Amino acid sequence: MAIVAPGSVLGRERDGTLVALAPVDYVSWTERIAGFAGSEDLKAAQWTVLLAGKMSPRAKKEFEALGWIVREETQA
Numbered sequence: 001m002a003i004v005a006p007g008s009v010l011g012r013e014r015d016g017t018l019v020a021l022a023p024v025d026y027v028s029w030t031e032r033i034a035g036f037a038g039s040e041d042l043k044a045a046q047w048t049v050l051l052a053g054k055m056s057p058r059a060k061k062e063f064e065a066l067g068w069i070v071r072e073e074t075q076a
Contacts, residue, residue, distance in 0.1 A: 008036065018044035025053035029062050037066050050074045 009021040020036075027033060036042075048069040055063065055070060063070050 010042075012044070013048075015046075016044055017046040017048055018042055020047070020049045022049060023052045027051065027053070027055045027059050029056060029059040033059060034062065037063050037068065 011019045011021065013019060046069070047067060048071060049063060051070070051072045051074060054072045060070050060072075
């Protein structure tokens with residue numbers, strides 16, 4: 001069996017926090033990432049992104065400015 005997720009993998013904590021799983025080595029602040037981070041479709045009281053790797057300093061600053069909690073180098 002294979003599970004395929006061609007888009008972003010999202011989950012919700014019991015408290016309603018939206019969690020984005022990103023099994024990537026590095027995230028740079030690009031137009032596509034900015035569109036995701038600021039998406040009106042991601043309605044939640046709180047947002048968390050779990051990264052396998054790290055974010056660029058600018059990407060981390062921009063995510064946090066939008067209210068995201070950024071957790072780098074996680075085993076999620």
